Amino acid sequence: MAAIEILGLEKTYSVGFWRKRPKHALRPLNLSVEDGEIFGFLGPNGAGKTTTLKLLMGLTFPTSGSARILGMEISHPLVKSQIGFLPEQPYFYDYLTARELLEYYAQLSGVAATERSRKVQEMLARVGLNDAAGTQLRKFSKGMLQRVGIAQAILHDPKVLFLDEPMSGLDPIGRREVRDLMEELKQQGKTVFFSTHILSDAESLCDRVAIIHQGELRGVGAVEDLTSSVEGNVEIVWHGNSIPAALTALTTECHPVGDTVRAVVREANQDAAIDAVRKEGLRIISVTPVRTSLEEYFVRKVQVSQTAAGVLS
Amino acid sequence: MSNRIACIAFNTFREAVRDRVLYNLIAFALLMSAAAILVGQISIGIERLVVVNLGLSAVSLFGVVIAIFIGISLVSKEIEKRTLYTVLARPVRRWEFIVGKFLGLAGTLVVNTFFMAIGVFAALLYVTHGFQAADGWIGIALYFIILQFLMMTAIALLFSSFSSPLLSAVFTFSLFIIGSFAQDLRGFGAMAAGLSRWLATGAAYLLPNLSSLNLISSVAHQQAVSTQLILTNTCYALVYTAMAVCGSVLIFERRNLK
Amino acid sequence: MKPGGRITAIAAVLLLVCLAISAVAVHHLDRIRSQTEWDEVLYVPSPKVVKRLSLGYDGLLADVYWTRVVQYFGTKHHEGARDYQLLAPLLQITTVLDPQLTVAYEFGANFLAPQPPYGAGMAQQAIELVEYGIRNNPNDWKLYYNLGFIYYTELKDYGEAADAFARGARVPDAHPSLRVMAAEMAQHAGELQMAQMMWTTAYQSSKDPNVRANAIAHLRALQVDEDVTNLEKLISVYHQKAGQLPSNFFDLQAAGLLRALPLDPLGQPYKLTADGQVEVRDPDDFPFITKGLPSGYVAPPPRFRPSDLGSS
Numbered sequence: 001m002a003a004i005e006i007l008g009l010e011k012t013y014s015v016g017f018w019r020k021r022p023k024h025a026l027r028p029l030n031l032s033v034e035d036g037e038i039f040g041f042l043g044p045n046g047a048g049k050t051t052t053l054k055l056l057m058g059l060t061f062p063t064s065g066s067a068r069i070l071g072m073e074i075s076h077p078l079v080k081s082q083i084g085f086l087p088e089q090p091y092f093y094d095y096l097t098a099r100e101l102l103e104y105y106a107q108l109s110g111v112a113a114t115e116r117s118r119k120v121q122e123m124l125a126r127v128g129l130n131d132a133a134g135t136q137l138r139k140f141s142k143g144m145l146q147r148v149g150i151a152q153a154i155l156h157d158p159k160v161l162f163l164d165e166p167m168s169g170l171d172p173i174g175r176r177e178v179r180d181l182m183e184e185l186k187q188q189g190k191t192v193f194f195s196t197h198i199l200s201d202a203e204s205l206c207d208r209v210a211i212i213h214q215g216e217l218r219g220v221g222a223v224e225d226l227t228s229s230v231e232g233n234v235e236i237v238w239h240g241n242s243i244p245a246a247l248t249a250l251t252t253e254c255h256p257v258g259d260t261v262r263a264v265v266r267e268a269n270q271d272a273a274i275d276a277v278r279k280e281g282l283r284i285i286s287v288t289p290v291r292t293s294l295e296e297y298f299v300r301k302v303q304v305s306q307t308a309a310g311v312l313s
Numbered sequence: 314m315s316n317r318i319a320c321i322a323f324n325t326f327r328e329a330v331r332d333r334v335l336y337n338l339i340a341f342a343l344l345m346s347a348a349a350i351l352v353g354q355i356s357i358g359i360e361r362l363v364v365v366n367l368g369l370s371a372v373s374l375f376g377v378v379i380a381i382f383i384g385i386s387l388v389s390k391e392i393e394k395r396t397l398y399t400v401l402a403r404p405v406r407r408w409e410f411i412v413g414k415f416l417g418l419a420g421t422l423v424v425n426t427f428f429m430a431i432g433v434f435a436a437l438l439y440v441t442h443g444f445q446a447a448d449g450w451i452g453i454a455l456y457f458i459i460l461q462f463l464m465m466t467a468i469a470l471l472f473s474s475f476s477s478p479l480l481s482a483v484f485t486f487s488l489f490i491i492g493s494f495a496q497d498l499r500g501f502g503a504m505a506a507g508l509s510r511w512l513a514t515g516a517a518y519l520l521p522n523l524s525s526l527n528l529i530s531s532v533a534h535q536q537a538v539s540t541q542l543i544l545t546n547t548c549y550a551l552v553y554t555a556m557a558v559c560g561s562v563l564i565f566e567r568r569n570l571k
Numbered sequence: 572m573k574p575g576g577r578i579t580a581i582a583a584v585l586l587l588v589c590l591a592i593s594a595v596a597v598h599h600l601d602r603i604r605s606q607t608e609w610d611e612v613l614y615v616p617s618p619k620v621v622k623r624l625s626l627g628y629d630g631l632l633a634d635v636y637w638t639r640v641v642q643y644f645g646t647k648h649h650e651g652a653r654d655y656q657l658l659a660p661l662l663q664i665t666t667v668l669d670p671q672l673t674v675a676y677e678f679g680a681n682f683l684a685p686q687p688p689y690g691a692g693m694a695q696q697a698i699e700l701v702e703y704g705i706r707n708n709p710n711d712w713k714l715y716y717n718l719g720f721i722y723y724t725e726l727k728d729y730g731e732a733a734d735a736f737a738r739g740a741r742v743p744d745a746h747p748s749l750r751v752m753a754a755e756m757a758q759h760a761g762e763l764q765m766a767q768m769m770w771t772t773a774y775q776s777s778k779d780p781n782v783r784a785n786a787i788a789h790l791r792a793l794q795v796d797e798d799v800t801n802l803e804k805l806i807s808v809y810h811q812k813a814g815q816l817p818s819n820f821f822d823l824q825a826a827g828l829l830r831a832l833p834l835d836p837l838g839q840p841y842k843l844t845a846d847g848q849v850e851v852r853d854p855d856d857f858p859f860i861t862k863g864l865p866s867g868y869v870a871p872p873p874r875f876r877p878s879d880l881g882s883s
Contacts, residue, residue: 057402060569075575077404085402091394093324095331107320108403152399162402408578497635499601500642518594525600530614542603549596556589559582566579 008065040206049195084153094138109156163194325417349436368433384469385481447535460550467557492523618667633669653688670707680717715739729760784879792859
């Protein structure tokens with residue numbers, strides 16, 4: 001069963017005072033996320049990632065379309081008890097201590113009174129905030145607030161997690177911890193839907209990703225499939241510092257490195273390039289395929305102005 | 314359901330306390346003490362009158378200021394600071410949130426008034442050296458003041474659910490002033506003709522009728538309060554408050570949070 | 572997905588129900604509070620204190636109190652009350668808050684001075700009120716007129732009345748009748764024409780519907796008194812000539828003493844009793860008359876005719 005099904009969700013605002021122009025924050029989006037996978041929702045700032053999450057959380061209402069989580073409509077009251085949400089740059093009641101905040105959330109989520117303090121303690125330990133449990137949140141650093149945010153999202157043991165930029169503001173150690181946590185959650189069989197614009201995180205973590213730009217979906221699929229769908233490149237390194245004339249037409253990337261020259265050409269032009277180098281009598285050191293990064297795929301997709309085909313794998 | 318509402322209400326109360334709202338009691342205590350001590354020297358024979366008038370007016374004024382200042386940001390602050398996101402992502406209905414917030418602030422005001430009442434009675438005891446039977450009506454006047462707080466809190470909450478804090482403060486305060494003269498507004502409506510009569514009368518019924526809840530001068534003169542008045546005022550205040558809270562719920566239920 | 576339809580419906584219905592109940596409750600509260608509200612005026616420590624407490628908004632507060640004056644008077648008058656005890660304190664507070672609210676002085680002259688049930692019966696206080704008004708508004712001829720009016724109608728002190736009118740006549744733009752009344756007061760004080768001029772000026776110089784209605788009622792009363800006096804003179808002439816009382820007005824017509832059937836100012840014919848007295852058909856229509864009343868008649872508390880109040 002799909003954990004999350006987004007069916008044509010759309011959000012349009014009217015902007016302007018006198019003559020209202022429509023602003024399409026999110027064009028009709030169709031997406032589904034399977035049970036137990038880590039799904040990355042990628043896009044540059046302002047692409048519509050946060051809009052989508054707010055629609056799913058019921059914080060804003062869609063112009064059209066609907067969505068289901070765990071088979072239930074998102075407006076159904078029971079849905080909320082199964083999901084956890086970490087908003088972007090979260091703010092919490094700064095007059096409460098970490099423990100008080102988590103206990104408050106636990107009570108609102110319906111955690112039984114007998115279980116509450118134990119669970120809160122457990123969460124504080126898990127996100128490494130034991131020492132700061134009794135400190136008021138107004139004194140917390142950004143990283144500590146992010147940890148609190150994660151704690152409140154998972155404390156009621158939800159089946160599906162929605163995280164908006166979970167790594168933002170964290171130092172490398174913090175980011176590693178979050179990544180480990182997300183892996184852990186996957187081991188426990190939970191579904192994680194997170195948005196980010198840091199592609200390296202997505203690459204290593206996600207089973208599948210979706211790329212969104214200017215409110216439109218540009219591509220969906222498993223990471224390897226997406227990167228391999230883009231034509232590969234080949235790197236040719238040779239001795240010397242001259243560049244054959246015939247080669248310059250085949251490559252955009254070509255520069256000397258020490259006493260060698262490195263050039264990147266498309267896979268299709270591989271043979272032509274090798275011939276050009278050998279014709280000059282230059283000694284080839286290596287010919288290596290270069291794996292396209294997700295970033296490249298991303299950039300390419302974002303630059304394309306047509307609507308994506310929506311490849312599902 | 315009621316668990317969640319109580320939880321939110323308690324948290325709102327806790328927020329008010331930690332925001333040092335209750336420190337206003339210190340200012341109030343100083344005021345009452347000064348009044349009690351000075352009144353004996355300034356005006357002989359009307360000590361009781363001054364203490365009751367001053368005390369109850371101060372309770373009313375302090376309370377309304379608190380009701381407005383906290384009330385106007387009850388909802389708008391949560392939206393502004395986005396603390397609302399993580400709350401609404403939980404199985405909390407939007408209307409439960411509104412009701413919880415209202416009860417929290419109302420509770421704060423009741424507690425605040427309770428302590429102030431002690432202050433008023435203490436000052437009264439000091440200047441009159443003994444309570445009389447008529448002093449019981451002061452308790453009723455205080456009860457009416459609490460009813461006023463409920464209405465003003467609900468109004469401030471209503472504006473908070475859709476308007477910015479500054480505008481909410483202006484509107485709520487204006488309604489407080491006009492509401493205190495509601496009787497005169499109705500009188501004006503009776504004297505006018507045509508369209509102004511309709512507008513004035515309509516407004517007079519829609520606006521909070523605070524003048525009938527203001528019994529400060531009468532209890533200062535030891536007048537009794539009829540049971541009928543107590544019952545009707547209670548019914549009116551509760552119904553009006555419920556009306557304003559329903560309005561907030563209706564607005565908040567369909568609000569897109571930024 | 573739209574936001575929860577059920578909760579919207581419940582909240583909307585509840586709101587409308589509460590609105591209806593609150594309107595009913597307000598109505599109820601009005602009735603309970605109506606008397607006590609007025610008494611609260613007496614709790615005001617002193618007008619000067621009120622002025623200080625008004626924090627500079629005394630003009631607005633004066634207008635509020637003025638509204639209360641009119642409402643108080645109107646309610647009492649409508650109920651057929653015989654006293655207006657709170658009129659004096661209400662007017663006092665109003666004029667201390669705004670000494671330039673001249674309508675208040677006019678109201679005081681017309682309704683504070685006359686004896687109950689026509690007014691509060693506080694002529695001396697009314698005089699003090701108007702003198703206070705004159706001190707604050709020395710160039711308003713109406714106030715001098717009001718002062719003279721009180722002396723003339725209530726205190727019957729024609730000397731002081733003439734004085735007041737003379738002072739007023741010196742003010743620029745004064746109504747011409749002031750000079751006339753000042754001049755003629757000494758000799759013609761008790762006459763019908765003086766009284767008519769007084770009440771006509773009152774009617775013309777005021778915009779307040781209560782004052783005008785009161786003036787019209789007085790003018791009618793003067794007319795009735797005059798009519799009855801004249802008719803009774805004619806009856807005695809007839810009696811002397813014919814040796815008996817006329818049985819009706821036709822007899823007087825036949826004798827050439829009357830040209831037409833006499834009608835009162837409201838168009839109703841006068842009655843001629845068996846013992847030769849002239850009476851108005853409906854004495855309740857004519858507060859203030861001193862003649863033409865049936866014997867044993869007890870006047871009800873005065874009320875203004877709605878048609879008189881509407882004329883402005």
